[in-house]
Amino acid sequence: MFRLSFALVAIAVLSLINFYSYRRFIKRVDMLSNVHTPLKWGMIAITLCEICYFLVLRLDSLDPFFYALFSAMIGVSFMLFCVALLYDLFHLPYSKIPQDYSRRLFLKMVFDVTMLLLALSYMVKGFFNGMKAPxxxxxxxxxxxxxxxxxxxxxxxxxxxxxxxxxxxxxxxxxxxxxxxxxxxxxxxxxxxxxxxxxxxxxxxxxxxxxxxxxxxxxxxxxxxxxxxxxxxxxxxxxxxxxxxxxxxxxxxxxxxxxxxxxxxxxxxxxxxxxxxxxxxxxxxxxxxxxxxxxxxxxxxxxxxxxxxxxxxxxxxxxxxxxxxxxxxxxxxxxxxxxxxxxxxxxxxxxxxxxxxxxxxxxxxxxxxxxxx
Known part of the structure; x- marks a missing residue:
């Protein structure tokens, strides 16, 4: 019962943070507007991988390759969520700045690029460190x-x-x-x-x-x-x-x-x-x-x-x-x-x-x- 409860809670939490990351970060980055649909399905795929991971975690029936792949998705979800929170946090004061439309557009582009680079470096560094020897x-x-x-x-x-x-x-x-x-x-x-x-x-x-x-x-x-x-x-x-x-x-x-x-x-x-x-x-x-x-x-x-x-x-x-x-x-x-x-x-x-x-x-x-x- 403990294992099942843990799995259900983990699945619910990860589903929510993936939804938040897509709606509050990925969907709001203008330069990604042409690929919103593939990215949405990508987030759904990540969520499905995580569901599979937790449902079979204690059954020992998952191939090691898929175990590593599916568990990696948990790291991706968490790091994207952290960046999405930062995006929201800094987006609020930015939206209050009185600027003309072209300047606001430029500032948003700079802000979006910065946050995308942050997300990428966060994930690359995280996986690089994870594979290093103790x-x-x-x-x-x-x-x-x-x-x-x-x-x-x-x-x-x-x-x-x-x-x-x-x-x-x-x-x-x-x-x-x-x-x-x-x-x-x-x-x-x-x-x-x-x-x-x-x-x-x-x-x-x-x-x-x-x-x-x-x-x-x-x-x-x-x-x-x-x-x-x-x-x-x-x-x-x-x-x-x-x-x-x-x-x-x-x-x-x-x-x-x-x-x-x-x-x-x-x-x-x-x-x-x-x-x-x-x-x-x-x-x-x-x-x-x-x-x-x-x-x-x-x-x-x-x-x-x-x-x-x-x-x-x-x-x-x-x-x-x-x-x-x-x-x-x-x-x-x-x-x-x-x-x-x-x-x-x-x-x-x-x-x-x-x-x-x-x-x-x-x-x-x-x-x-x-x-x-």
């Missing part, structure tokens, strides 16, 4: 009570599935291995497919080089495809799954992992902080792994020095991050949540939906944890 983001974090420096490599939101596959995962692990990590953590949404279809796509995880191990917590997308099966598969690859439990790492710090917040909605394997912190040594620093940063809303009196999260994709396509912030308290980067607790939110290494990123580059994060002085 960048390495290095962050230093001061931790009270930490004995000596620790390097943590975090990957999140890889979304191995229809489009991103074995080659992407192999290269991702190669990048991770070049960072010489003490510990590697994977903060959810690693896969977008059921375990029976994973095959050898994640086999590179066997070769991750990390002195203190590789650890994983599930994200919401693992729940969509059978979280228990996926966690068992990762365990078989040598990845330690922390689902509502903790470990002491090298007698230097506690590493705690919780299940994803969507478990509360599904009433299945929800995050359980009391259980996760049951065996924590409070004399040592504590790092919490949680896919969604809004786990902070569940905190009570737990002693946590650093939370590592993902889920937001940094907004993925600016300014979509403004909507993400309606659901999540933090979007991207390092924040001081409280006097004693910091939280870092990764943009993620892959993408969900369209292969588009604007002002939110995909990333692998190397956190250098330093003793507080």
């Amino acid at each position: 960048v390495i983001k290095e962050v230093e974090v001061s931790i009270v009570g930490l004995g000596k420096e620790v390097s943590v490599v975090q990957i999140s939101d890889v979304h191995i599935g229809k489009v991103l596959g074995k080659a992407f995962m192999d290269e991702l692990v190669a990048q991770v291995n070049r960072l010489d990590a003490d510990i590697v953590v994977i903060t959810g949404d690693l896969v977008d497919m059921p375990v029976r279809e994973i095959g050898d796509k994640l086999d590179a995880l066997r070769s991750v080089q990390s002195r203190l191990g590789v650890y994983f917590v599930p994200g919401n997308h693992e729940y969509f495809y059978g979280v228990h099966g996926i966690m068992e598969h990762l365990e078989s690859l040598g990845v330690e799954v922390l689902s509502n439990r903790s470990l002491m790492i090298d007698h230097r710090f506690n590493l705690v992992g919780v299940s994803d917040m969507i478990g509360k909605r599904f009433d299945f394997l929800p995050p359980d902080l009391p259980k996760a912190f049951l065996h924590v040594n409070n004399e040592l620093p504590t790092i919490l792994l949680s896919h969604q940063p809004k786990i902070v809303k569940e905190l009570k009196d737990e002693k946590i020095d650093l939370i590592l999260s993902g889920h937001t994709h940094g907004g993925q396509i600016f300014p979509f991050g403004l909507l993400v912030l309606l659901d999540q308290p933090y979007l991207s980067g390092l924040y001081q949540h409280s006097k004693t607790t910091q939280i870092f939110v990764s943009n993620g290494a892959g993408y969900w939906g369209p292969a588009v990123r604007v002002m939110a580059p995909s990333e692998i994060v190397k956190l250098t944890l330093k003793p507080h002085v």
Whole structure:
């Protein structure tokens, strides 16, 4: 029911924004007047592609080529909508300017050309960024009570599935291995497919080089495809799954992992902080792994020095991050949540939906944890 509701809402929203983009932007650009009819049918075709995408999203019956094509249409719709909003916003004051007809016509032509170029560059840059390899983001974090420096490599939101596959995962692990990590953590949404279809796509995880191990917590997308099966598969690859439990790492710090917040909605394997912190040594620093940063809303009196999260994709396509912030308290980067607790939110290494990123580059994060002085 949740999946069907999400699909219907997404289809309704995308249909409305496509209608708005056509009526309030494309149809009002005079130089496109000779091709209004083809463009109208083009917007209808985009909408139909999006309807197909969401109706078969969880059925796994869509060919990878069409999956990539149809999901790309979501990015096109959103970016066109943003430009249409700007067009409306700037068109209002322009329409109030007292000018003679020829001058107004010239100004409108300049304005229309500017907005068309903006739309084109926005989309080209977005798709170009979406196809780029993840960048390495290095962050230093001061931790009270930490004995000596620790390097943590975090990957999140890889979304191995229809489009991103074995080659992407192999290269991702190669990048991770070049960072010489003490510990590697994977903060959810690693896969977008059921375990029976994973095959050898994640086999590179066997070769991750990390002195203190590789650890994983599930994200919401693992729940969509059978979280228990996926966690068992990762365990078989040598990845330690922390689902509502903790470990002491090298007698230097506690590493705690919780299940994803969507478990509360599904009433299945929800995050359980009391259980996760049951065996924590409070004399040592504590790092919490949680896919969604809004786990902070569940905190009570737990002693946590650093939370590592993902889920937001940094907004993925600016300014979509403004909507993400309606659901999540933090979007991207390092924040001081409280006097004693910091939280870092990764943009993620892959993408969900369209292969588009604007002002939110995909990333692998190397956190250098330093003793507080």
